[in-house]
Amino acid sequence: MKVLQKYFAREIGRSVLFVLIAFLALFAFFDLVAELKSIGHGGYTLQKALIYVALGLPGYVYELMPIAALIGSIWALSQFAARSEFTIMRASSMSTAMAGGMLVRIGLVFALVTFLFGEFVVPHTSVMADRTKMLSQGQTLSSEFRSGLWTKDTIRSEGVTGTAVGTRFLNVRTVRPNGDLEGLKIYEFNSNFHLTSLITARRADYQGGNQWTLHDGSEARFGETDLRGATSASDLTNAISTVAFKSRPLISEVTPEILSVGFAEPEQMSALDLMSYTQYLAENNRETARYEIALWKKIVYPFAVFVMMALALPFAYLHFRSGGVSLKIFTGIMIGVSFQLINSLFAHLGLLNTWPAFATAILPSALFMLAAVAALLWVERH
Incomplete structure (x- = not known):
């Protein structure tokens, strides 16, 4: 099993890293194109625009890690199925639970990376990015009130x-x-x-x-x-x-x-900052729902990696004749995009309908985990 674990980790890790780098390059290109119109205003040069885009990449690592884990795992497992390696592994007494356990151990690394980026890297780089752009263009922070x-x-x-x-x-x-x-x-x-x-x-x-x-x-x-x-x-x-x-x-x-x-997005704050600010709002009798939801999402989000990898496991049971690898990758992209959309939708619905913050944060992951379990039961029966 140690040999299989290392083989799974190497193949999935390489695939996830490739997908993540591809996504980062794509989003960096789009961000740079969006910044071109601002270059030349004040002291905002191309070099500072590149720094601004680079400082935004950790935020994309945090947001895209579950999707990259899903697509990378689908790619690696689909390759196992196409080469009949997964069939040989199952014939050698590897059960679905054993395969799932190996994916969980691999997912721990991705979940830890997601947590570290969300808690320690993104809150600082997002502030640095905003300050870089504002100082270059001579801007100041503003609020939605005309009185300040x-x-x-x-x-x-x-x-x-x-x-x-x-x-x-x-x-x-x-x-x-x-x-x-x-x-x-x-x-x-x-x-x-x-x-x-x-x-x-x-x-x-x-x-x-x-x-x-x-x-x-x-x-x-x-x-x-x-x-x-x-x-x-x-x-x-x-x-x-x-x-x-x-x-x-x-x-x-x-x-x-x-x-x-007051000018930062709650999603860019660390869990500690969210806890501190939520407590400050509560002590001053101000609305805390938005920041409570953001706090629980920050806590729950790294576990979305395990949900996405669980959704990828059924693809290992689908042989190449059941659908090309490109179709499986496309399906993975659609699942990942759907998860992000539903996760964002639930945050707004929870805020509008005053749902409990914990339930609002965990429901999307719970629904997709149920879908993963149902898909595994279906492929095992068929």
């Missing part, structure tokens, strides 16, 4: 720890690719939701440790007791104190990473 980006923060008694004593709303006009903020307005409320201060600043930069430095701004503080007792315009004026500053610190739970999430 809005986010909510909790004011605590001891910086970012301790009990909650108020709420802070931050309005940012511009978020630079390096994480600096421009055009800030910060509204602070106490636990009774009374406005206590309004802070404006021209610029803010992050110092680390949840601490920002605000530059060139002012702070207007509203005395709640004085405002309640005001009976004239003069009393109102005296109840509001305004102080200008060149720079001042601000301790906040909001970090550049959290702000950048």
Whole structure:
């Protein structure tokens, strides 16, 4: 069995690698063609366009690995069937369960690669790609609101720890690719939701440790007791104190990473970042469904490799006379595309119908696994 395992691993691994490289070359070509129209704008040169396309390739590795595992496995197993090698293996007491076990052990490598790319490589390369293009073209991050980006923060008694004593709303006009903020307005409320201060600043930069430095701004503080007792315009004026500053610190739970999430696709974030941001949203009573679904998809997606390889196993039972290798490869491509479409469709359906996040993420893989089991039972009977 060790000899067979090595033979399966070599043939399937080589086929999957070939399919993956072919897909990457195809998508890189399409991306480069799409970037040609942007070359020459600002400092965006052909070299930087090539860097941008190259930084996008890890994302394709993550997305295409299950499909590459499916098509590569179909190719290798179809070759076994065409050369009658699989028939000889079965005659030598290799059962379907044994063949499936060998595919599982091979799939572990592909699943691990998928996990590593999705968790550690893609979140960084996608950010680097966006920053490369934005810095070259002099662009800034924008949001869907004309007034800029809005986010909510909790004011605590001891910086970012301790009990909650108020709420802070931050309005940012511009978020630079390096994480600096421009055009800030910060509204602070106490636990009774009374406005206590309004802070404006021209610029803010992050110092680390949840601490920002605000530059060139002012702070207007509203005395709640004085405002309640005001009976004239003069009393109102005296109840509001305004102080200008060149720079001042601000301790906040909001970090550049959290702000950048507002412009990033959840699918490009790591599971740890998704967990952290989902917790942040929950603590501030904001909608978390989209990020919960993305989190569970991130956890479940590497296991799709096993589902795709299970779908490939029935092709080993189909001899060459039952259909050419090209037809089998085409069938594999259609199965892979269908899986990606259904996986994306379920994510949207789950969000619209408020399905449980775990069920939304796992249902496509479960359905295709059932199809794989049904196909195996059918080919064994026939």
